[in-house]
Amino acid sequence: MLVAAYALSPIDLIPDFIPILGFVDDVILIPLGVWLVLRLIPAELIAEQRLRASQLLQRPRSKLAAGIIIAIWLCFGVTLMVCLFQ
Secondary structure, three states, X not given: OHHHHHHHOOOOOOOOOOOOHHHHHHHHHHHHHHHHHHHHOOHHHHHHHHHHHHHHHOXXXXXXXXXXXXXXXXXXXXXXXHHHOO
């Protein structure tokens, strides 16, 4: 939870406005934190969740439903653009 909080927090160890050094803490600390979290999770739990994820990917998908959702978002976007530029 601390790694996620640090990654999403606007407060950094080294402020981002400092050239180069501002992003170094993000580039180093976040991957190290993710690595540590992955090392702390039991291997059995990771294997179980990977199996579950692969099973979810094999479920049937509806291209029609995907098309309808995309059409709704496109209509919303066009409507928004029309309203903003009138």
